[in-house]
Amino acid sequence: xxxxxxxxxxxxxxxxxxxxxxxxxxxxxxxxxxxxxxxxxxxxxxxxxxxxxxxxxxxxxxxxxxxxxxxxxxxxxxxxxxxxxxxxxxxxxxxxxxxxxxxxxxxxxxxxxxxxxxxxxxxxxxxxxxxxxxxxxxxxxxxxxxxxxxxxxxxxxxxxxxxxxxxxxxxxxxxxxxxxxxxxxxxxxxxxxxxxxxxxxxxxxxxxxxxxxxxxxxxxxxxxxxxxxxxxxxxxxxxxxxxxxxxxxxxxxxxxxxxxxxxxxxxxxxxxxxxxxxxxxxxxxxxxxxxxxxxxxxxxxxxxxxxxxxxxxxxxxxxxxxxxxxxxxxxxxxxxxxxxxxxxxxxxxxxxxxxxxxxxxxxxxxxxxxxxxxxxxxxxxxxxxxxxxxxxxxxxxxxxxxxxxxxxxxxxxxxxxxxxxxxxxxxxxxxxxxxxxxxxxxxxxxxxxxxxxxxxx
Numbered sequence: 001x002x003x004x005x006x007x008x009x010x011x012x013x014x015x016x017x018x019x020x021x022x023x024x025x026x027x028x029x030x031x032x033x034x035x036x037x038x039x040x041x042x043x044x045x046x047x048x049x050x051x052x053x054x055x056x057x058x059x060x061x062x063x064x065x066x067x068x069x070x071x072x073x074x075x076x077x078x079x080x081x082x083x084x085x086x087x088x089x090x091x092x093x094x095x096x097x098x099x100x101x102x103x104x105x106x107x108x109x110x111x112x113x114x115x116x117x118x119x120x121x122x123x124x125x126x127x128x129x130x131x132x133x134x135x136x137x138x139x140x141x142x143x144x145x146x147x148x149x150x151x152x153x154x155x156x157x158x159x160x161x162x163x164x165x166x167x168x169x170x171x172x173x174x175x176x177x178x179x180x181x182x183x184x185x186x187x188x189x190x191x192x193x194x195x196x197x198x199x200x201x202x203x204x205x206x207x208x209x210x211x212x213x214x215x216x217x218x219x220x221x222x223x224x225x226x227x228x229x230x231x232x233x234x235x236x237x238x239x240x241x242x243x244x245x246x247x248x249x250x251x252x253x254x255x256x257x258x259x260x261x262x263x264x265x266x267x268x269x270x271x272x273x274x275x276x277x278x279x280x281x282x283x284x285x286x287x288x289x290x291x292x293x294x295x296x297x298x299x300x301x302x303x304x305x306x307x308x309x310x311x312x313x314x315x316x317x318x319x320x321x322x323x324x325x326x327x328x329x330x331x332x333x334x335x336x337x338x339x340x341x342x343x344x345x346x347x348x349x350x351x352x353x354x355x356x357x358x359x360x361x362x363x364x365x366x367x368x369x370x371x372x373x374x375x376x377x378x379x380x381x382x383x384x385x386x387x388x389x390x391x392x393x394x395x396x397x398x399x400x401x402x403x404x405x406x407x408x409x410x411x412x413x414x415x416x417x418x419x420x421x422x423x424x425x426x427x428x429x430x431x432x433x434x435x436x437x438x439x440x441x442x443x444x445x446x447x448x449x450x451x452x453x454x455x456x457x
Contacts, residue, residue, distance in 0.1 A: 036130045037060045037132070038132045040055070040123060040137060041056045046139075046142055048112065049112050049113060049177070050113075050177040055107075056105060056108075057108075057134075059105075059125050060103045061127075064085070067085075067125065069125055070125075071121050072120075075118040076114065077112070077116050078110045078113060081111050086107070089103060118141065122134060153176055154176045156175075156226045156243075157172065158172050166218050172226060173213045174187070174210070174229050178209050180231055181211075182233075186230050186232065190225070190227045191423075192225070193224070194217040195215070195216055197215075198213040219403065219425045220249070220425050223248060225244065228244075290317070290320075290415060290416060294321070297313055298393065298449040304331075318416065321416045327418040329449075341372075341373075346369075349372075351366075389421060390420070390421040391448070392418070393416055394417045394418075394446055396412070396415035397441065399413055399433075403426075407440075410439040422438070427443050428440050428441070428443060429441055429443050
């Protein structure tokens, strides 16, 4: 039988073993090994799309050369803008060590792109054979990535100062939130200006970036709208269009090209038409005679009350000239008689309706006259709508993309091609053919047939 003293000693020994095991277990649960300790500090937990924030991971008791940070891939809603690794002497934030230690600071700069909750990590720091693991950091991105008003997210800015003049180029920049960087920008050339892409240049400031730059040359004065640009390739197949904007364009100043102008376009904004040997040669000889006859026939058909015979001659001449697709000639001569007749019928209908209480027969006549007045008014309105654009006949030659003899030729027009006049800029006419082709021709090659004698002179 053992002595009671031995049992007591054995009990003390077992207690020490249990305490040692508990201590070893506690030490094994501490993530830092040796002197290495780590803190993870992030910027704001919540961020708005397009804003940047930082995340700092500090390894205390580590050397710069043999310390690395591993954190896996960046989630879809965030973008890694930059990262740096720096040596420092810092005291750990645990409050137990007050002495500054050699430390390594990792700084990650991230940009919030898409609303949602995103996690970065978990983090793993390796230094001198030791490894420290830290949980992932969570970030909440709230709001629309393109601002509170997506319809105004993309906008034009006109660079430079001073008066904007027709024929003088200005640089315009398409701006938007930083979340649009890398998206696809498309901007079709407008009809009222020349548009030439430029390098994007500076990325901009104040939370907005420059997505694209263009050299923009307005072709006419007055209130002119800026181009309509579309930014596509956004998450979810979304696209954004530039906000509608217009600027005041003054008439071309005589003389001087200016630093940012197209010198070859100066003639488009002066009373002098383009001077080119190819253009001066056009409209001479037999072709010019045929065009002159065609202009006369179209003008007579336009002003005639009974144009059937004239129309037959005009169609025969266009057939001889090989013109298959031509513009019809609206019967403009009936516009004023139709309006006058509608007014007379309406007045008689009103008078007969007043007398219908005494003479019952006049009631039906008033109704018939009212229907006649309405029909004539409808006919007059339809004639005015059909005749809303001036029309003319063009000499044979190129249809240009811009008002410049050196411009790209869209197509070559045969003699006698009929065109609608859409706008005029100096010595140039922007017209549309019966086939839908639109382009510029010198005004000297365009002969109006819808104008009155006074307007033609």
